[in-house]
Amino acid sequence: MPNLEWDLEVDVLVAGAGGAGLAAAILAHDAGASVAITEKLPRPGGNTAISTGSVPGAGTRFQRAAGIEDDGARFERDLLALSGSHDADHLVHALAHRSAELVEWLVDDAGIRLDIITDYRHVGHSVPRLHAPSSRKGEDLTNDLLAAVSRRDIPLALSSPVVSLLQDENRIVVGAVTRSADGAELRIGFKKLILCVNGFGQASDLVRRHCPEIAEAMYVGARGSEGEAIRWGEELGARMGNMKSYQAYAAILHPHGELLSWTTIEKGGILVNEQGDRFGDEAIGYSGFAASVKAQKGPVTAIFDQAIYEIAAREPWFKEILDYGAVKPAGSVRELAVALEVDERRLGAAFETYNRAASGEIADPFGRTEFGVAPLKPTFWHARVVPALLSTQGGLMTDAEGRVLDRSGERIPNLFAAGGAVAGISGREGGIGYSSGSGLLHALGLGWIAARTATREIFSESR
Known part of the structure; x- marks a missing residue:
């Protein structure tokens, strides 16, 4: 077993500063946890920053003000009508029914500037339910999330990828090693880890293995999508889901x-x-x-x-x-x-x-x-x-609360995941099941849910 001495200890370590990681860090901080974010690239944002910033929400007050009737049940039906049943149907249900709460939390608590898009519905939606920055640029959504992180003084280390996970004598993940641009390593101990390190779109071996029909197409998604979560998950015995699914x-x-x-x-x-x-x-x-x-x-x-x-x-x-x-x-x-x-x-x-x-x-x-x-x-x-x-849509299987599951369906202690690291909600294979905005719903929504679950467990365990 490694020497478990830490350079830094936090309640929640968030690996990845895309939309999922930033939302998770904000929620965990506001729930009372000590939080740190580590990001392997010199710039945060991930796929969120290069998206249109559109977050679907069903039954929001913004829809009601625009005269749009909608609810989570209708949204769930819309998503499944396009994707068909798949490995993460439970996430479809959880995210669709909590999507309005998510959108209103982003606006009210995180200070994100979003407008309801009423000009058109986009793919997979029976009513207008996309909420986006007025610019329709994910970069602006990312900047608002970063501003929320900054206001809370949440530490964010850029150019500092997680290079390995550390386990205790019971093989429970309790720490991570990060490496800075100058090669210095930092050992971070945590009570909970939320993996938000994106998918595997830049890992040509994994794309060829799991998504061969799109393997020779150019990749235009976020840099750094190199499949770390998949490789770590395989080592930890995690279950994978919807691995043939992608967004193109x-x-x-x-x-x-x-x-x-x-x-x-x-x-x-x-x-x-x-x-x-x-x-x-x-x-x-x-x-x-x-x-x-x-x-x-x-x-x-x-x-x-x-x-x-x-x-x-x-x-x-x-x-x-x-x-x-x-x-x-x-x-x-x-x-x-x-x-x-x-x-x-x-x-x-x-x-x-x-x-x-x-x-x-x-x-x-x-x-x-x-x-x-x-x-x-x-x-x-x-x-x-x-x-x-644009992105892969397969990854680690989690329960509806963001806990990573092993191959037998049991929870892996201390390990949560969100965003591109997790099995998505766009079907079992191919690109046809992707509904507009479902990637950001999945990223922001599951990051938000995972952080809420992780902090609840921390404070419950400490009693």
Whole structure:
């Protein structure tokens, strides 16, 4: 057994300063625990910082003020309708039914600035329930969380990854070793550890093993998603769940590397291949459609019209991509065909069939039933796109309170997890089960729940 002498002792150590870790640290501090956060990268934020910052909440006061009727039961049905039943159904129930409380805690206790998005519902939601910063940037959500951490004087060590976990004579995890950029090691003892170290999207061996259909796509998620939680979990005998599930994005602007707002497709846009043909039901969502885009052998182009352009332009970050020249106009199908270097008649036929389906004259050959403001009319806007992996959605299995479970389903003492380290709520495999905002709900929500459980156990054990 290692020498269990500590350079620092805290009630709760949070490993990872993404949305899950920051929310966990804030809640644990406010519950009366001593807390420290360690982050392996020089900048905090994780996938939260590069998201749109959208947190779904069902039955919030913000929805009620906007005249939206919603509740946790409806949200749970929506999530499962898209994902199907999976290894973490219990987390779907817990998070859906506590989502309103989470959103209102973020605003009221943590001081996070969120607005209800009423312009559109997005994938997987039967009513508007996404709450996001006015900028629609996860960086602003992250900055608000960091401000809340700073106000509480919670120690946050950047460039200080956890490099190993330490166990006592009973093989219970009681400490961690971190290493700073200059190589100095710090031994931290704790009563509870909350692992929020993200997924394994950058660990090519794990992606090939668990998510082979997306393994060769570019990775555009947070740096540092190298699968530590999976590797530690395997050593500790933890159970894993939903390991084949991932969140992808079907429309990364090429070669610029920025996300094309999926509003352009949700509101009636289409994607065509190098022959000028559509190749699937785009309305299944930006994650679900990514595998279809990846299956194309040549370039793929997203196309939408002026009406959709004007809707998408309400999003501040959509306006930014226009400066890159990644989205270009075409005044007619002929002009568009020339720009894409495809046969005009073939592209025209694709438009005609799609527009007739959007008008209700025929059934869409790919089964699309939601067409937004289509039929599409000139002016057309177009952009070359490629698919990408945003995050993995498999990981450690926890109970509904964030406690990590072993292979027999028993709780591993002192060990909690949240965010990308944990089995997600997007189905057992593939990218089709991902509902908009479910990643942030899972990260922030489970971090918040895990911290509440961990602190409750600490103070119960100390009596």
